[in-house]
Amino acid sequence: MRKRHCFRKENWKNKFSNYGYRMTAARETIIKVLQETNEHLSADEIFMRARKINPDVGLTTVYRTLAKLSDIGEINSIDFGDNRLRFELTNSEKGHHHHLVCIKCNKIIDYDDFIDEEVKLLSNIKEKLEKKYYFKINSHLIQFYGVCNDCNK
Numbered sequence: 001m002r003k004r005h006c007f008r009k010e011n012w013k014n015k016f017s018n019y020g021y022r023m024t025a026a027r028e029t030i031i032k033v034l035q036e037t038n039e040h041l042s043a044d045e046i047f048m049r050a051r052k053i054n055p056d057v058g059l060t061t062v063y064r065t066l067a068k069l070s071d072i073g074e075i076n077s078i079d080f081g082d083n084r085l086r087f088e089l090t091n092s093e094k095g096h097h098h099h100l101v102c103i104k105c106n107k108i109i110d111y112d113d114f115i116d117e118e119v120k121l122l123s124n125i126k127e128k129l130e131k132k133y134y135f136k137i138n139s140h141l142i143q144f145y146g147v148c149n150d151c152n153k
Helices: 009-018 025-035 043-053 059-071 116-133
Strands: 075-079 085-089 098-102 108-111 143-146
Touching (some): 009 025, 025 059, 043 059, 043 085, 059 075
Parallel strands (some): 098 143
Antiparallel strands (some): 075 085
16 A cells, blocks of 8 residues: 655656756646555546645646656556556555556556566566567566456455
8 A cells, every 4th residue: 555645846846847847736736646546547537636636727737747747757657458548656655566457347456566486587578578679678567457356256
């Protein structure tokens, strides 16, 4: 479970200014929404939560802010097969994790309790892909699709 942590305006202000962007009240609100959730929210869900905090936040601003956060590498946008991009901060306290996605109820489980064999396997795959394609891999996202325990009952 992600720990809630305070919004550090100066840190985010510096991240934005390093890329030529300004920190606005709306962007601040959107980042707070992302920091304070354990869920993988769509842009519409982020918009609805942000409006409760700051009624001046518009849907267009949410989309633009998400695009900027993606450009500067601060969020992952993930399609879990439901035709809606969902977002999570890359530097969240979850750390590196994968996703288990139920194809019946759309439940998403963050999977981060890797065992040694899994770490070795992924490291081996990464190394082979880098050599095969002459490509330096910085990160990866993995989703496994199936049926959760509740839906299996």
